[in-house]
Amino acid sequence: MSAARNMLCDTARAVFAEAAMVGIAPxxxxxxxxxxxxxxxGGFGGDWGDVNAxxxxxxxVVPDLPVAELIAGETLxxxxxxxxxxxxxxxxxxxxxxxxxxxxxxxxxxGKFQAVQQSLAVMxxxxxxVEAAAAAxxxxxxxxxxxxxxxxxEIAAAKLRANRAVGVVTAIAHQVHGAIGFTEEYDLHRVxxxxxxxxxxxxxxxxxxxxxxxxxAALGGRGLWETMTARGA
Numbered sequence: 001m002s003a004a005r006n007m008l009c010d011t012a013r014a015v016f017a018e019a020a021m022v023g024i025a026p027x028x029x030x031x032x033x034x035x036x037x038x039x040x041x042g043g044f045g046g047d048w049g050d051v052n053a054x055x056x057x058x059x060x061v062v063p064d065l066p067v068a069e070l071i072a073g074e075t076l077x078x079x080x081x082x083x084x085x086x087x088x089x090x091x092x093x094x095x096x097x098x099x100x101x102x103x104x105x106x107x108x109x110x111g112k113f114q115a116v117q118q119s120l121a122v123m124x125x126x127x128x129x130v131e132a133a134a135a136a137x138x139x140x141x142x143x144x145x146x147x148x149x150x151x152x153x154e155i156a157a158a159k160l161r162a163n164r165a166v167g168v169v170t171a172i173a174h175q176v177h178g179a180i181g182f183t184e185e186y187d188l189h190r191v192x193x194x195x196x197x198x199x200x201x202x203x204x205x206x207x208x209x210x211x212x213x214x215x216x217a218a219l220g221g222r223g224l225w226e227t228m229t230a231r232g233a
Contacts, residue, residue, distance in 0.1 A: 005053055008046070012054045016061035024065045033070045036146065048141040052083045052134055059087030063194035075148040078159050078202040079137055085162040085198050086134040088191040089127045092173040095188050096120060100176055116176055123172040126165040133158040140231065153215050153227070160208035166199045 015030045027033075035051060037043020044050075051071055058067040068080035097120065100110040110116050137151065137158040144150035170192045174181040181188040203211070216224055 005050055008044075008050055009053050009057060012057045013061065016058060016067075019065055019067075020062050024067070024070065027062075027065070027067055027070060032067070035071050048079070048138040048146060049135075051080070052086075052138040055080055055083035056087030056090065056134070059084035059194070060091040060191065063088060063191060076141070076146065079141060079148070079151070079155050081198050081201050082130070082134050082137060082155075082158045082162045085166070085195060086127075086130045088195050088198075089130055089162075089165065089169045091191045092169055092188065092195070093120075093123055093127045095191075096123065096173050096176050099180075110176065119172045119176060123169055126168045130158075130162045130165050133161045143231075153212070154231075156208050156212040156215065159203065160205065160212055163199045163205045163208065166195050170195055 011030065012032070015026050015032070018026045031044065032054065034043035035046045035054065036048075037045070039045035054071070055068055058065070063084065068077060068084060072080045100116055100120065103110045105113075137154045140151045140154040141147075148155065173188060173192060177186075177188055180186050181192075183189075199205075219227055
């Protein structure tokens, strides 16, 4: 991550912490609505990589505020939602790891039990896969100048992958937390509830599976391989 993006993320954490208490106003006042506006037009001049990083933070700190709507246009909302989901899933994993390493059962931390370790390994794979999908989507959007139509394959693939991960991530997170994960006083529900809402936002699993499937079928086996390798070059 570049120094400029690191500074942007530090600013986002501070601004979002304030917004969590008073609402969306501080986010707009800090200029995040200008993140994708070119510098020549008075904006930040950022790219979708910056947006991805900022929205992952928003998915943790202010999951109930319309930060994505403020930063990205309507056609890019599915892509923005993937970034929010990646951030929230990462937080669910972090909370789960912390809990099993501190919660004692039968004289030792929960994290020492093999069954718990296996569950968290599955969860971690899902989270990292979504983070990778969000990063690949960001790279494609930056390559095509934020043209949602030109990145439709990556948007469909990333949203479907994120949607499918929600059930696994939320289930394991609440399983390893036990009853405490469902209490209002504990932070887990602040990311798992939005994750379930985001899963159906801008199209559910069936919608994105059909959209992606139509593109894959139209390309054919050779065409799919050539398209994937060309975009990954």
